[in-house]
Amino acid sequence: MDQSQRRKYLIECLLDEQNARAEIPDDEYSQKRLLRALFNVRKPMPASEEFLRVQDEYLSEELRLKGITDIVDLSPIKPDIYLWRGDITTLKCDGIVNAANSQMLGCFCPNHGCIDNAIHTFAGVRLRCECSDIMKAQGREEPTGEAKITHAYNLPCKYVLHTVGPIVYGKLTTEHERLLESCYRSCLALADENGLESLAFCCISTGEFHFPNERAAEIAVRTVQEYKHETKSKIKVIFNVFKEQDHEIYARLLGANK
16 A cells, blocks of 8 residues: 555545545545544544554654654753754654643544644544543543653654643733643653653643743743752753744743854
8 A cells, every 4th residue: 555545545444433424535635634634533442453554554654754853863952951843743752742631632623733633643543542541540631730641652752741731811820830830840750750761842831722932931941940950850851842933932041042
């Protein structure tokens, strides 16, 4: 099977699961959007070995085409501290942080632009199943400021750490700030507990959760530095940004422009 055949096979399987009918578009771009949408809305449930095999081959090839960035090829700004602008789903390190929601099952909105959607899409359907198992065992929604760890499946990293950041409606409060700090501390502690040597943070709670970018970055940098000082942790931390605005903020806070 080539990528086109894999893509059509996966689309047909996912449509069959939903007892749905849809004409598969002829062009590659529209096929990719349809496939991603079907991944996004799929409920956590088992998949056949054949489906998983084709899915894994497809996602592995898509990742190869996008290109992988390995932490060993990055240069630290400070000892064990990195700043990198790019697609976190292409980053090869021990763990990446996902800005999850309280259901912790990934984004169900078709083709949504959030990081939760991207991570679940390119990890594959087994990630949502593992998250579902964790949530069933927990028996309640994931509290803000805590963290859970899962395998990364088809992503180039080894693990995904899921944390629910605070949602800011109206004025930013000290409680919002405390909870965001807790997200970073929880992820760092969980990474150390599981022996991870490197961890990439996205810009937790900014964007869809409306936490002001500048203040969020200040809390992120301060919390990571304090945690490493207090615990003597040797974990390598990558601040991953996607927008130029965030890159400028982190570069200034970390002294990269000096």
